[in-house]
Amino acid sequence: MKLSEIGEFGLIKAISQIADKGQGVVMGVGDDVAVLRPSPGQVLLVTTDLLLEGVHFQLEFTDLYRLGQKALAVNLSDIAACGGRPTAFLVSLAISPAMEVTAMQALYKGMMEQARQYGCSLVGGDTSRGKEWMISITLLGEAEEGKVVYRRGAQQGDRIFVTGHLGDAALGLKQLKSGVREGYLIERHLVPSPRVKEGAAIARQGLATAMIDISDGLIADLGHILEASGVGAQIHLPQLPLSVSYREHGKPYYKNPYLFALAGGEDYELLFTAPEGRQEAIAKLAQELHTPMTMIGEIVEASAGVTLVGSDGRKIPVEQRGHDHFKKGG
Amino acid sequence: MKLSEIGEFGLIKAISQIADKGQGVVMGVGDDVAVLRPSPGQVLLVTTDLLLEGVHFQLEFTDLYRLGQKALAVNLSDIAACGGRPTAFLVSLAISPAMEVTAMQALYKGMMEQARQYGCSLVGGDTSRGKEWMISITLLGEAEEGKVVYRRGAQQGDRIFVTGHLGDAALGLKQLKSGVREGYLIERHLVPSPRVKEGAAIARQGLATAMIDISDGLIADLGHILEASGVGAQIHLPQLPLSVSYREHGKPYYKNPYLFALAGGEDYELLFTAPEGRQEAIAKLAQELHTPMTMIGEIVEASAGVTLVGSDGRKIPVEQRGHDHFKKGG
Secondary structure (H helix, E strand, C coil), X not given: CEXXXXXXXXXXXXXXXXXXCCCCEEECCCCCCEEECCCCCEXXXXXXXXXXXXXXXXXXXXXXXXXXXXXXXXXXXXXXXXXXEEEEEEEEEXXXXXXXXXXXXXXXXXXXXXXXXXXXXXXXXXXXECCCCEEEEEEEEEEEHHHCCCCCCXXXXXXXXEECCCCHHHHHHHHHHCCCCCCHHHHHHHCCCCCHHHHHXXXXXXXXXXXXXXXXXXXXXXXXXXXXXXXXXXXXXXXXXXXXXXXXXXXXXXXXXXXXXXXXXCCCCEEEEECXXXXXXXXHHXXXXXXCEEEEEEEECHHHCEEEECCCCCEEEECCCCCCCCCCCC | CEHHXXXXXXXXXXXXXXXXXXXXXXECCCCCCEEECCCCXXXXXXXXXXXXXXXXXXXXXXXHHHHHHHHHHHHHHHHHCCCCEEEEEEEEEEECCCCEHHHHHHHHHHHHHHHHHHCCEEEEEEEXXXXXXXXXXXXXXXXXXXHCCCCCCCCCCCEEEEECCCCHHHHHHHHHHCCCCXXXXXXXXXXXXXXXXXXXXXXXXXXXXXXXXXXXXXXXXXXXXHHHHCCEEEEEHHHCCCCHHHHHXXXXXXXXXXXXXXXXXXXXXXXXXXXCCCHHHHHHHHHHHCCCEEEEEEEECHHXXXXXXXXXXXXXXXXXXXXXXXXXXX
16 A cells, blocks of 8 residues: 555555554654653753655665664664763654555564663654655753763873774665675665664763764764864774774775774764773773773874874874765765 | 855854754754753754745845745644744755856845844754755754643634635745735735744643644644534634735735635634633733734534634535645645
8 A cells, every 4th residue: 555545644554553652651653743851860862864765765776664764773873972861852754655655664664663772762753755755853961960972072191992893884885886685794784783882881981071973974073072172083994993894895885994984974982081090981881881992092182183193103094084975076 | 156166064053053952952963963951851843845847936036145034934833733842953955056156045044034033053964966956954952841832632612713814825835926025914824923932822821722834724723623623613704814924915916805814825823722710810921921812703512513604694615625735736
């Protein structure tokens, strides 16, 4: 059955049935507004991300269940990046009326899988016909006010850390474009793992001075921390965490594995800075959570800009540059 | 200068300069998330609305300042419909990189005009290039938990009220489509007046048992109240509030002014139900706020459905029907 047959209100009903009312939800899908009861003493976090067909995803590369997972995951990653706990989300969709209802349900089921895994509820949204697919998600979260980690706190002498591995998702996209259709790297591109529990633990333990998630490539997102904090950075290329799959399958796609990993987008790993002396606590947390947290460099004075240090000790200054949705070639 | 020249981050900077940090905003535009401090003892309200070029608006009919005003106004109207107070909003945009920066600024200035008028702050968003324009706004608000008015509280015997006038916006759109380019009705279509203070006062005084804003036409939105409350309704056509302009300019566009006013969308007036005996208090409030609040019918048992009563007392049963974004002819 197609959306044009059940109509907008039929779709809203179908979505209400998928949505489950979570903790703190007074009124979910189905009224003019969603009504939520905030936890006392917590600040409210809000983030929103837009995914457009042809810009952020290709329907030839992904099924709708995975697309749903990713659409929520990229928002969860933003909440993770400030150390928050996700609570509720709203989904706005533009889709073709010729879309099958079961395909739509797969998209929502993908979102709900992530929602359950990370403990948040679908509470509202809007839908419209459109020529191209568009998914706009707004995710709410909570945190203790004094524990929220921003981009602006990095200080000279701080060490720079990153969770997980770099470049896998960018390499997976390269593989998809070259005709490969499955494998670990492609999965990393299609369904990122938002570092929600890692971000929350880092914030709760007060380990980081600044934090961001890597969506536009490490160099670009590091640039946001540096700009907000008024500092520079030095990155040690041989210390960058690269996965076994990345090293094994990358040869046809990159000249230099380190530079590709620094520029590649959609890692959705956390990049954070911490004063010297916290390495041990960070290593302990990494072990507890079974998530690598690797020291990759240090914060320097602003005038030094960003420098990459190779295995031979040679320093390469870099122009900060990542994905830009409006600039040509961005 | 075009967006492709300043880039995504240039745009974010330009927007940060327009945004002003309001009360309760700990961190606004520019980090991974916005951080807000909820007012103690209040519930959080969230609503989102999607506007697509060619579906919800035509760029030949509106300038970008007014489009910005309307984009926020339709969300403000949802917060009004539950009796809430708007606090903060996020804007996601898909636009062409060839767009002039000044045009973009006009859009944001339109939103900020409404934001200032109704007391809320721009705190975040996302932007992307897209072939067609898309504006997705999420608006947050607050209310006292026990005072929130839902769709589900209408009871048999309640009177039905509506604020302002009906059909003006739908008639304005007809005029635009026939080549007219200015006038009161067209303004009503381009920039609706969200009934924020009216909704909040109705809720605070506990006047309404159910409330909704009229976006899809009175009959369709009344249908939502009836369905949620498990009741029927009787509407007296001669009591429908029609503006002088509507009566004067409508002849070429409608056969029956009442039926057109009931079906026409985008009034963004409030439709609410109240038990008998509250007419006087409602009339007093209408006078204080200088906003007409007109009794147009009453709630009956569910099995009676919806009936329209003409000036001759003749009853016409109606099939509920309003705008549906997926159904043909909807």
